[in-house]
Amino acid sequence: MTSSTLLPKILLSVLKGQPKALQDSHYPAWHLAPATGLLNDPNGFIHFQGRFHLFYQWNPLGCQHNHKCWGHWSSADLLHWQHEPVALMPEEEYDRSGCYSGSAVDNQGELTLCYTGNVKFAEGGRTAWQCLAVQNAEGGFDKLGPVIPLPEGYTGHVRDPKVWRHENQWYMVLGAQDLAQRGKVLLLRSDDLHHWQLLGELAGSGLGGLGEAGYMWECPDLFTLGADTFLICCPQGVARDAHRFLNTHPSAYLSGTFSLEQATFKHGALHELDAGFEFYAPQTTLSADGRRLLVGWMGVPDGEEMRQPTVAQGWIHQMTCVRELSTHNGKLYQQPIRELQALREDEQCFAGRADDAPGIDARSLELLVESKGELKLNFGDTLILHWQKNQLRLDRRSLENGEWLSRYWDGEANVLQILCDSSSVEIFINEGAGVMSSRYFPSHPAQITFSGSGELRVQYWSLRPCM
Template identity: 40%
Template structure:
């Protein structure tokens, strides 16, 4: 049973949704096929799980303002990963162990009981932070009962100790937590349990020393894929290196082998998951078909968050499209899940396109909610795609550089860009959704994710080369 205080908090949140629904929905930048908050601020996806025939996506939610604060767990469900239904909030800050926020976490199926793990955030009047790893359960997937604290802060770490991801391996439960050591190094810390209530601290499986790979790690996720153990994590405090680490905080992964008995994780180098402007706090799950699927927050903490035009309509941020993960060698490929094809209509094809030192638009290739697929790409010089006179993607065939450029919504339209090296380009798969873009290159070898804001009536898409380019072009309107 929920406490009276939690029931009251949820009631107030639902009243906020009703109060501002018309304002939120009037925003021309509202997305059409991505998950967004009904009002207020959305950040990390939480508790991704396929449970009893439905997909559950929870998320960090501040319903009362478009800035961070005492977070709720918002909740969406779906039967197909495409059409979503909003549920009542699953968790609200209400108890001594989570009164300043039900922070990020995960979900597991414990013998038919949907079980959530999350970080309870507590701040004293003098600013001192306390952190607790907590559990909540549900028999119907809608109403949740908090069970309290299951992991207290171990020695050697600051109170920046959060985001528990729980999974089962060989009949034992494991939990990995993002942490900051007392030496101010980012760490991923492993625990083990037989019953989900009592946890053994195994120790840090990965992390820097002397702050040389971030002063804090957030949102860890461990899973097995193609015979290897992948650790996804979000380091804070990395300095830019050439084209790498250009956002305020990063999201990426290691690939290796985890010894579950000793906690030793032998792994390779860190690789960024996304090359764009807005991508953070990814979490994965296994879907009904056994695929490893990832969803992330289409945002980055402390990066121009207060400048989004949507704030005027009392909402901010969204989640990325669900992406299937495939490990090829030690490289994670990300591919938009096949179910997104359910959204397609108004199909247009332009086969055997050849451009030579020109800018061209194609009949039927425009819109605010568009899927573009370019295959068998070849060319010389620089080839680019321009969207709504705001954002462009280009590839330099000689320099082997892919670039996403946009007009900054935080710096008076100044041009800003993100780049990566790409040895060849043969496929571009692009999803445009009113004010977001996700670009998958070479069947997911590299991905760029970004928000952009332009005039409502602008639907132009053009293709340009300063030398020559050839490709097959397909376009669909989505939803």
């Protein structure tokens, strides 16, 4: 075992930082957040030998995008997560600028991580290696080194391997940028996880009728659900619509027909995966009972993030709740996992005009709201949901200049399931047909208040903290 120079610094940083983060009124009561420092993508989400493991991009030393390690949590029930030893630290030549995102597989009982070793050069430019690491007897991970160099025809932006097994072979989707600076998803195959063959470009900008669709596609994930195959991806640089793809970097999916033999994916248009202000780099896995589960980063890599007030408390960002995916007519639906119902305290109800509804403590809360709209939900005067006949509009003040910014879900909403934590709101629309995930930073105790002439029926529950 080689000795780590980063580990003592990480330990010190957590010892000093965690008490401060836990005292912050914006620190989540039941979502995953970093003990200290910055968290971004979920990585290596897997159910392995009776426990769920969730790794994550983590800078334990500060709130900037540096020193990317893989943090590690595990859980038996997807509610109570325990910290595990930091899994990967950027200490080798081939991952010195960051152990970037990737996935985990069960290789004949050996928990194996596939990640990107990112290398930035002093004179500018970068390269990337796809690397392996395996779990050791102490629960830590031993690096096995790079197994895929930069493929020819692509820039140094090749990363985020998502690996799965099908029959006797391993397959990988990999985010990439070609030399014309178009975002792509590559498909690779291997017999043993060590030797990989590039099968081709599966989807991307300029392919499959998409036209110009961004300069880099990050964090791909491919899986079959029902009759369709879905490719989740984060296409950077996609053109904004009036109401869709408004975040600096969006998260999207394609659905269609996938052929492993021909390495092809025939798909339709790009759909936005979440219409809120913060949602990026989601990753999925299968539970033991066959559910396709998804967790995302409730953040967006944009300039505004450093203005979030938690930075002053030494931490930034959190995960979404874990969601179960289903499909209707080729569209992906997301709903909170049923395990979350175990956090519900006593049920309360209200039915009547929005103007007569009571204010509700928003700190850690689940709401089920049925209505035909014409009402407003005000979250601590910081986030306002306008529920109109044919549209939901979520308004939030910019942390940069105080202007109100809006996000939209177009269509008739009949029922909303809303999950609130100290500084986040996830709004599930029409049983998962749409989702809006957003952070917000109210003064606590913050209330949700209702107003408007519309009628509504609300069932609500305080949620027990579980972190």
